[in-house]
Amino acid sequence: MTLRNPAATRGRRTRLMILAVLAVACAALVAIALPASDLTQRHSGSGVFGFEIDPSDQGGPGQLLGTRARPSLGGSGHVPDGTTVFDDDVPAVGNLDPDLLAALREAADDAADDHVGFHVNSGWRSAAYQQQLLNEAVSQYGSMEEASRWVATPETSAHVSGDAIDLGPPESAEWLADHGDDYGLCQIYRNEPWHFELRTEAADDGCPEMYDDPTQDPRMQQ
């Protein structure tokens, strides 16, 4: 015959209740904590600084992630047709150096008065996109040496740092060849009449002497 001790039974029940409450509390904490850590992972892994190609974003509107140092938009730098220097939401434009962008917009406004439009063929590029362009150029030109006359490495490209823009149609480049120095916008390479960078001293001194091609540019020797 077994005699139960009622006091001991109550004590076990109380301990079980406490354990159950603790378990529920832990589950609730996990539920709260998980989405936060997931969010952190998404932000750190999705190219906030733009140096990874997001396969879901081939140049579409980027995701604005607050006020960060540039580049602040994601994406790869592919440029949708019809993009202008005023399209902030396209990463190829929105990730450009703000001073370069301001100069381009001022010039574009004035060029419009002369019925010349500025179309963005290329602007900021992710390092991965730049590498892809370089790989394509090597197979097109047959050697790294020849490709380097046209496409820089991700480490040296002024496009990757957000400091260069390629404009079309040819009339826009011709307009800038005549007026660009007023805005500090200069053609840098003789073989790339579409490629412009900001040279703020140009307003006073004119644009610097051009290089024949990027291989002569000391910045490309790094």
Ligand SMILES: [Zn+2]
């Ligand atoms: Zn360029």
